[in-house]
Amino acid sequence: MNHLKYIIYREFTSRVKKKSFLLVTILVPLFIGLLMIGTILVAINSTGKMTIAVKDETKLFEDKFRGLDQKNITFHYILDSKTIDDWKQNYTNDYNALIYIPIIDMENPKGITCFSDKPLDFHTETIITDALSDVVRNQVLMQKNYDVDLIQKLEEKIPIEMVINNEKQTGRNSLSGGFGYIAGFLIYMFLFIYGTMVMRGVSEEKTTRIIEVLATMVKPFYLMLGKIIGIGMVGLFQVGIWAVLIFGIQTLIGLLFAGQISDMQNVQSVGNYEQAQVSVQMINESIEALNSFSLIRIFLSFIFYFFFGYVFYAAQFAAIGSAVTDDTDVQSLTLPVTIPIILSIVLMSVVVEQPYSPVAFWASMIPFSSPVVMMARIPYDINWWEQILSMFILLISSIGMVYIASRVYRIGILTQGKKVQFKELWKWLWAKY
Amino acid sequence: MFLQVNNISKQFEDKQALADVSFSIEAGKIYGLLGPNGAGKTTLIRIITQIFYPDSGTVFFDGEPLLNKHLNQIGYMPEERGLYKKMKVGEHLQYFAQLRNFSKNEAKERIDFYIKKFEIESWLNKEIVDLSKGMQQKVQFIATILHRPKLLILDEPFSGLDPINSEVIKDAIFELNNNGTTVLFSTHRMENVEEICSDIILMNQGKKILEGKVSDIKQQFKNNLYRINFSKAIEVSIFPVDVEIQEKGLDFIVIKLSEHINITQLLKKLIDIGMPIVGVHEILPSIHQIFIQQVNKIEK
Known part of the structure; x- marks a missing residue:
C-alpha cells in the first residue's frame, strides 16, 4: 500500500515534467485567448x-x-x-x-x-x-x-414568473442548459483524453517489459491503481491550470478591450430603446441566475464526476491497454469502451432539453453515462437525493470496475505475443493465477 | 536449504506449464536454470517472485513458506530491459529504491555506492533512451541489486553485452555471491553456465529433467573419451580392439574405451610396447552437449 504513493508520484511527475505537457497546458488557454482577441478585432474591423x-x-x-x-x-x-x-x-x-x-x-x-x-x-x-x-x-x-x-x-411575449419551492427563479433555463452542456461535454472530452493516456501508459509498460520487474516488487493491482490515480491527478492539475488561465486571460481581454466590446454590443443590439432595455434586463437576470446556481455545488460536482467518471473508464482502458500487443488490436478492443461514452453525449443533448424526464433520471444513475449526463442536469437544481444516489452508484461502480479491470490487467500485462480477443478477457476475469 | 521448490504444478488454459517440479537450492551457490524455450523457466521464476501462484505445490524461502515479505529479499532481472525509457538514470534508480522501501537518504546512499562502483556517475542525469544497450544493462543490474537481495534471479544477464561489460557484470555477480547472495541464473548460453554455475537445474516441457553439481553431471554423462598425446607420429594399428578411435592427428589420438578396458590398462599396454606418451586427459562432455542430448532424448 505504501508503494501506491510512489507510483502515483512517478505517474504524475513523469507527465507534468514533460515539455509537451507544459506546452499544451499553456498553449491551449493562450490559443483560446488569441481566438477571443482575433474575434474581437475581426468584429471591430468588419463593422x-x-x-x-x-x-x-x-x-x-x-x-x-x-x-x-x-x-x-x-x-x-x-x-x-x-x-x-x-x-x-x-x-x-x-x-x-x-x-x-x-x-x-x-x-x-x-x-x-x-x-x-x-x-x-x-x-x-x-x-x-x-x-x-x-x-x-x-x-x-x-x-x-x-x-x-x-x-x-x-x-409581446407574456412573462411567466417561475417559483420553485417558494423560491423565485430568474432566467435560468437557457443559461442552465448552456452551462450543463459545457460541463457534460468537458467531462466527455476528458474521459477520452485521460482514459487513452492510461491505456497508452499501460501498453508501454507491457511492451518495454518493465512490468516484469515491477510485478516482483508491487502487486499489479497497485500498479494499475497508481497509474489511474496519477494520471487522474495530471488531468485535474491540467484542467485546474486551464480554468485559472482561461479565466485570467478572459478577464485581461475584458479589461484591455472593454471599450471595443461595449461598442460591439451597442452595434449588435437593435437601435430600438425598448429592445435595448429588454437586452439589459436579460443580462441582469442571467448574472443573477449565475449567482443563484450554487456555483460551489457545480464546481464540486464537476470535480467528483470528472474524477470518478475518469476512474470508472480509465480502469477499462487500463485493462484494454494490458491486453493489446500492438496498435492494430487497440481499435477493436476499445470500441466497446468508447461506445457508452459517445452514447452519453447523445443522451446529454436529450437530457438538457428535458432534465426531469425518466430518461434523464436513469441516464444519470447508470455509471456508464452518469458522469456526463448528471453534470448536464445539476445546473437545473435537481433533487439532492438524486445527485447523492448517482454519486454513490458511481463511487461503488468505480471501485468495482477497478477490481474487475485489475483481474484482467494482472494476466494481460504479462501475456506476450498473443492476439487477444474478448473471449480471452472474459477467461482472464475468472482465472486463478 | 535456502530455496525449496516442492511439487509445483501450473496449468495455463490447455497448457501444462509446470508439472510436479521439485528441486532445492543451497545458500551461497550459483545455480543455472537451463531449458529450451517453453520449458517453464519463466513460469517457475514468476512463481518464485510471486507474480503467479502455483496450482499445487509449495515453495519455501529460507525455511519459511514463501510470503510477500520475502519479495524484498529477491532481486529479479529479466532478459528484456525493464526500464522507463524517458526517465533519467538517477530518477529511475531512486524510484526502484523507493519501491524497495528505502528512505530517501538510504536510497541515495545505495545509488551513490553503485554508480561509483559501476563508473556511471556521469550518466546519472541522462535519459535511459540515450544509453547504449550495455549501459542500460548496467543500470538494470544496479536496480536489481540495490536492495542487496539474498536471492538474485538473472535471466540472460549477458544478452547483447560486449565482452568488457559482460566481464563487469560477471565480476559483480561473483562479488555478490562471495558476500552470501544465492544466484539463480536462467540462460541458454552454456559457456556462461560452465564458467559461472556450480550447480544446474535442467528443465524441458514443464518438467525438471536433471539437477546437480556441474562436475557430478559431467561425470554422470561422460563417455569414456580420452585424448592421448605422443612425442612422434603413431600408427592406429597398435591400439587394442577394445578401443574405438574417435579422432586421430599426427601426434595425438582421441579414443573411446569400451567397458572391458580402463585407461590405466590401456596406458600400461602402450608403454609396454614403447609408445612415447607425453600427455593423457579425460574428455568430459560439455553442459551444452548434455543439454542437447537430454532435450533431444525427451523430445524423441
Missing part, C-alpha cells in the same frame, strides 16, 4: 462606418429611418427633387448604398430596391428589412382601422 441614402417616394418611411441610426450605420433620408435615375448615377460619391422606395401597394409591397457597389452585411440588411416590414405592417393595419399600439402590445 466599418456606413452611410445609406433613402429615397422614399411614399414619404411614409421618414420617421422610421430617421430613428434608425446606429453607431456605425447612418441613414440619410433624401428630401430633394432629383429623380432616382439621377441618384443612381451619383450616390456612390457620398453614400455606401441607396435604398429606393417607389410608390407601392402596401398590401403587396414590391419594387423596393437597394443599390450598392458591394453586398450589404447581414446585420445591416436585417435592420433595413425589419424597418421596412415594420412600416408596411403598421400602414396596412391602419388602413384596415386596427389599433396598431394595441396589436404591438399583444404581440
